[in-house]
Amino acid sequence: MTIKDVAAYCGVSVSTVSRVLNQHPDVSPAVRERVSRAIQECHYVPNNSARSLVASRSTAVGVVVRGVGNPFFSELIPTIEKEIDRRGYTMVLHQINVQDDEIQKAAVLEREKRLLGVVFLGGRFNYTEAELQQLSVPFVCCTYTNTFGNLREDAYSSVSIRDEDEACRAVHILYEHGHRRIAVLLDDPADNSIGQLRWQGYRRALRECGLPFDPALAEFSGGYDMPDAYRGTCELLERGAEFTALLAISDSMAIAAVKALVDRGHRVPQDCSVIAIDGLELSKYMIPTLTTLRQPAGAMARQSIQTLIELVEGRGSHRHLLLETTLRQGDSVISLR
Amino acid sequence: MTIKDVAAYCGVSVSTVSRVLNQHPDVSPAVRERVSRAIQECHYVPNNSARSLVASRSTAVGVVVRGVGNPFFSELIPTIEKEIDRRGYTMVLHQINVQDDEIQKAAVLEREKRLLGVVFLGGRFNYTEAELQQLSVPFVCCTYTNTFGNLREDAYSSVSIRDEDEACRAVHILYEHGHRRIAVLLDDPADNSIGQLRWQGYRRALRECGLPFDPALAEFSGGYDMPDAYRGTCELLERGAEFTALLAISDSMAIAAVKALVDRGHRVPQDCSVIAIDGLELSKYMIPTLTTLRQPAGAMARQSIQTLIELVEGRGSHRHLLLETTLRQGDSVISLR
Secondary structure (H helix, E strand, O other): OOHHHHHHHHOOOHHHHHHHHOOOOOOOHHHHHHHHHHHHHOOOOOOOHHHHHOOOOOOEEEEEEEOOOOHHHHHHHHHHHHHHHHOOOEEEEEEEOOOOOHHHHHHHHHHHOOOOEEEEEOOOOOOOHHHHOOOOOOEEEEOOOOOOOOOOHHHOEEEEEOHHHHHHHHHHHHHHOOOOOEEEEEOOOOOOOHHHHHHHHHHHHHHHHOOOOOHHHEEEOOOOOHHHHHHHHHHHHHOOOOOOEEEEOOHHHHHHHHHHHHHOOOOOOOOOEEEEEEOOOHHHHOOOOOEEEEOOHHHHHHHHHHHHHHHHOOOOOOOEEEEOOEEEOOOOOOOOO | OOHHHHHHHHOOOHHHHHHHHOOOOOOOHHHHHHHHHHHHHOOOOOOOHHHHHOOOOOOEEEEEEEOOOOHHHHHHHHHHHHHHHHOOOEEEEEEEOOOOOHHHHHHHHHHHOOOOEEEEEOOOOOOOHHHHOOOOOOEEEEOOOOOOOOOOHHHOEEEEEOHHHHHHHHHHHHHHOOOOOEEEEEOOOOOOOHHHHHHHHHHHHHHHHOOOOOHHHEEEOOOOOHHHHHHHHHHHHHOOOOOOEEEEOOHHHHHHHHHHHHHOOOOOOOOOEEEEEEOOOHHHHOOOOOEEEEOOHHHHHHHHHHHHHHHHOOOOOOOEEEEOOEEEOOOOOOOOO
8 A cells, every 4th residue: 555545545646645645725615525535444654755765774862760750740741752753853751760870871872772862850950061071962961950060051952931930929829818837848848959959949938928948848758659748748757846837848848748637637728838839730729729830741742852953953043041939829828817 | 890800809700790790690698699799899890891892883772762750661660671681682762742743753863862762661563564664673552552544464563562452451340330321531532552552442331331332421631631631520520411320441540530529529439430451650649549440561571672682683583462450449449330
């Protein structure tokens, strides 16, 4: 079955079939419908010869995901894959654990899979020039940037939110609702990563609001996983910390925190308000619906791939994009006033 | 930096460094530790020459995911990737929408990405011999099998649960808890897929329990997404259906159903028990914790890849594995007795 057979079957020209296959606009809906049906009925498989000719050249773009099972990354990956695919490249997805070094892993992957470029989905914020010499292809940090490292701005690209500012904003929202005893749940205040920046944002917000810092209200659960967050929240409660509101630095941590609070007899939001950062689709279906600062997941994915592919094709230069979150009002924050 | 430099740096032989890199057991813990630290400190990137030599040969294994954002698939993918990777192959992940034809998409992908084999993560159950001629590499249906099609058993492989039996079992569990008015929430009873088999299981369980079938208790939400399931549950309630228990055919549908019930003033489980099939990690953190039949996600992923790679390497023959679920008791089912 060739494209000629399909054309003959439909009584149209080969170039019409080609236009339908390539989704050109200049085909009437009726013809498009007829050709599409014929392609299905004949089980015709288009053989994109332009792509086949260059098949010995690599089309591989690496996506290194740090933190297996991070649900925010699960929301980004479908868009990343689509964006890579529609430009004629191939996504090579590689998942690593939080304790793995993503640069080392990517460098091995670059050689084994002949990568043309790498997107890091999550990572450390403290890369050094020396470390980076392991990688000889361009890369984009997606969801973070190299705040604590010493890379030159023109040595890499990044697409992220302002992590410190957003955590600060979340605390201000709680403050505006009348909360004064505000706890925070994060992985590690010195992780050289998201946790550290959001911790700084929490501390800054307290200062800006004129609230004293109480170490008893800060819980470092050691990880982003829901079991860690659940355990951390239980410890916060067990040591008798008194608070009317909690900032969890990710939606999935907030989901586990709400569960821990409720399991220990605290109503959310009546006894404790909870706010988070991420804006997972899922957290709309929590009880109560989570109030959260939604990261622009689609835009982050699209901008990361556009930036990387332009670099791979020698058409662009490194850039650092900072995107905004939007507050998604749920039912997990209550006003004390 | 070469392997020789690392060996000199540590004062060990090149073959010792090689054994550490390849994780051979015959290295003392102290030497392993010293070499590993040196590899990190020197930023040494192992260049696996055996793999490099054959780099012009494809190592691509396709994973075609039907239903973007299905959280059960998100739990399977990390294991699938690890299993493909540790055998020296490369995962090419491609996500398609539920309305796309996975065979057609895989056939295009096979040619463009030079795939050696395909794992379908979700798909129709009604493939015909004619359709399959589009694919010239072996494939494994992961999470389903070709119940409604006409393929010969030796033409493909599958790893799945007994969907009809498991849905039947879920209804029996509700029955044993004293429930007699049992509703069901599924996508489509004639989807030639999971929905159809689980619908058959629901109907069979009613017969086995001697319960009459009431069409008002069956809600077909048209999709697996949480918005669909939420809307479907609201419609079930709006048409005045009276039930004390609900079977949702996936965890994420159950999560949305619980939300809809609670939003409409029904307590779960006091007013309505809810049971599901999947066993997501996440559903342990729902309020109430979801009672669900857990699919063996890790085993499904491992068995699928082992089967496929054996076929790709000409070492195995097609097989059809049926795995068991385990009941994970939550708090969403209450006994009426």
